[in-house]
Amino acid sequence: MRKFNVNLDQEMNVLAVAFANGDQEAGNKFVEKIQPxxxxYASKIYSPLEKEDLAQEFVIVAIEKAYDFAERYNDGKNNVLGLIYTACKRKLIDISKALGAEKRSLYKDREVSLQAMIGEDGDMTMAEKVASDMKSVEDQVTGKLNENALSQVVSDFVLNTKGRNSKIVPLIYSATKYDWDVELLNYEIGKVIKEETGSIPNNDAIRQAKSRAMKALRKAIEAGNITVANKLEWEL
Structure with a gap:
């Protein structure tokens, strides 16, 4: 079992509760301490993701668990760090499963030779596809900057948002980044709604929840509440 510094445990517990109750300064300090x-933690474990990406995913999880701790587990028996590390382990399993399923669907019963014919009409070899998809160094750098900025946008949104939207937006981000299928995304959103309402939502409720979450993110950006969004390079 992972053992934590008692003083750090207590400090993080206090910050998590204050953060969940709307103290922005406490929230900033919580994130400042949780990031390293x-x-x-991400650097010590095996993951199919790059370590920086995985660490950012874990920060989002940590912010979510701060709210959960304040609302459900602040009973003197639990610590927010314990909840965070447990949730991060589950997150890693989910990521690995999602990427594993994607790889299996891509390569099952498929010729892997670079001369294998691919494409909708079977008129392009794997080698030609790789060559056509290669990006310039400038494009790769811009893409990486946008990816990092978008990850920070999601983190800032979660940091400044309460309720289901703060949990659904990270799911949509992960679904887009890791190319989840619609069923997996809807299943994860359904779990968020069920945890809140106690009942299993239908597809229409999930669709509406997804739409509201994205509208909330858009409004936050348009209102200037997420300044890091200015770092994104938009294609006009």
Whole structure:
């Protein structure tokens, strides 16, 4: 069992509760302290993701668990760090499963030779496809900057948002980044709604929840509440 520094446990518990109750300064300090912990944890474990990406995923999880701790587990028996690390382990399993399923669907019963014919009409070899998809160094750098900025946008949104939207937006981000199928995304959103309402939502409720979450993110950006969004390079 992972053992934590008692003083750090207590400090993070206090910050998590204050953060969940709307103290922005406490929220900033919570994130400031959790980021190096998540980076260190991500660097020690195997993951199909790059370590920086995984650490950012863990920070989002940590912010979510701060709210859960304040609302459900602040009973003197639990610590927010314990909840965070447990949730991060589950997150890693979910990521691995999603990527594993994607790889299996891509390569099952498929010739992997670079001369294998692919494409909708079977008129392009794997080698030609790789060559056509190669990006310039400038494009790769811009893409990486946008990816990092978008990840920070999601983190800032979660940091400044309460309720189901703060949990659904990260799911949509992960679904887009890791190319989840619609069924997996809807299943994960359904779990968020069920946890809140106690009942299993239908497809229409999930669709509406997804739409509201994205509208909330858009409004936050348009209102200037997420300044890091200005770093994104938009294609006009």
């Amino acid at each position: 912990l998540m980076k260190k």
